[in-house]
Amino acid sequence: MDINKSTILLTGGTGSFGRAFTSHLLSKKTFKGIIRIFSRDEFKQYQMQLEYQDDPRIRFLIGDVRDALRLERAMKGVDTVIHAAALKQVPLLEYNPFEAVKTNILGSQNVIDCAIDQKAKKVILISSDKAVSPINLYGATKMVAEKIFIQANSYSGGRETIFSVARYGNVMGSRGSVVSVFLKQAINNSLTITDKRMTRFWITLEQGVQFVLTCINQMMGGEIFVPKLPSIRITDLASAISPQAKIKFTGIRQGEKVDEILINAEEARRTLDLGKFFVIEPEFPWWGLNKKLKGRRLKEGTVYSSANNKQLTIAQLKKMVEKIDD
Numbered sequence: 001m002d003i004n005k006s007t008i009l010l011t012g013g014t015g016s017f018g019r020a021f022t023s024h025l026l027s028k029k030t031f032k033g034i035i036r037i038f039s040r041d042e043f044k045q046y047q048m049q050l051e052y053q054d055d056p057r058i059r060f061l062i063g064d065v066r067d068a069l070r071l072e073r074a075m076k077g078v079d080t081v082i083h084a085a086a087l088k089q090v091p092l093l094e095y096n097p098f099e100a101v102k103t104n105i106l107g108s109q110n111v112i113d114c115a116i117d118q119k120a121k122k123v124i125l126i127s128s129d130k131a132v133s134p135i136n137l138y139g140a141t142k143m144v145a146e147k148i149f150i151q152a153n154s155y156s157g158g159r160e161t162i163f164s165v166a167r168y169g170n171v172m173g174s175r176g177s178v179v180s181v182f183l184k185q186a187i188n189n190s191l192t193i194t195d196k197r198m199t200r201f202w203i204t205l206e207q208g209v210q211f212v213l214t215c216i217n218q219m220m221g222g223e224i225f226v227p228k229l230p231s232i233r234i235t236d237l238a239s240a241i242s243p244q245a246k247i248k249f250t251g252i253r254q255g256e257k258v259d260e261i262l263i264n265a266e267e268a269r270r271t272l273d274l275g276k277f278f279v280i281e282p283e284f285p286w287w288g289l290n291k292k293l294k295g296r297r298l299k300e301g302t303v304y305s306s307a308n309n310k311q312l313t314i315a316q317l318k319k320m321v322e323k324i325d326d
Helices: 016-026 042-051 068-074 090-095 097-117 137-156 178-188 205-218 234-241 314-325
Strands: 007-011 034-039 058-062 080-083 122-128 162-168 190-193 199-201 224-227 231-233 246-249 261-263 271-273 277-280
Touching: 007 016, 016 034, 016 205, 034 042, 034 068, 042 058, 068 097, 080 097, 080 205, 090 097, 090 137, 097 122, 097 137, 122 137, 122 205, 137 162, 162 205, 178 190, 178 234, 178 314, 190 234, 205 224, 231 234, 234 314, 261 277
Parallel strands: 007 034, 007 080, 034 058, 080 122, 122 162, 162 224, 190 246
Antiparallel strands: 199 231, 224 277, 271 277
């Protein structure tokens, strides 16, 4: 299936990823398909409409993934579904746990059911490192979303509609990321860091978009795709953004990890290294796999963590942050 000729439904389409994905595709003359932006934020849709008002390749649909009937109508005639809609703010979801379940889990089930009923060809979930060995409610809901997405292939038989997952860490430069927080704090020459040991994977919005496009192109149903990424020390990022700023260490927040983990030791048994990315094979492929992926299997017990990974230097980070700031 050629993505350039596809009708695409993008849930959460007005978020950071959705805007970057839309900009990437619509900037290419080779894209002859249609992007349907599905989200519940009418103001953000209005802003995007102003940006793309002369482009006939984009549609705007107000709706919520909690509403199965609205999703069903939005998905008619769709070839590819990218499910990026989610509630993500960790403390808020701990305070409103049922809302997290309704959107991140039941909303994902609605996407699955509608995709099968409307015979979409490829459906991919945008997931997070928080889904790996979760310690907060957000991570737990994303873990369940991943599980039901992979096992949804059992309902479709892994034939007409196939489901996969793209999992990566915090996107640098997206709304609410540590980069945007530091840039605001740098105005007052004072930055806050929860713990000096903090490390994170580094991925930009553009890299995230390219990775998801690669996943869509290669998915066969049942895979969790994980990119190979460099890591950063948060203290190095602070130095790159504002080397003269005073740093205040505030202590690890509830529900926060010191390091990001994209593949845990248990998943390593089912993980293949395909060169530029990893693929975690399904644990229970009831639907059967028509093809076997070829790659180097990870050693048992391997943990893909931002702590034991190649770290970007302060000089490299400074150049990258300058691009984000522009």
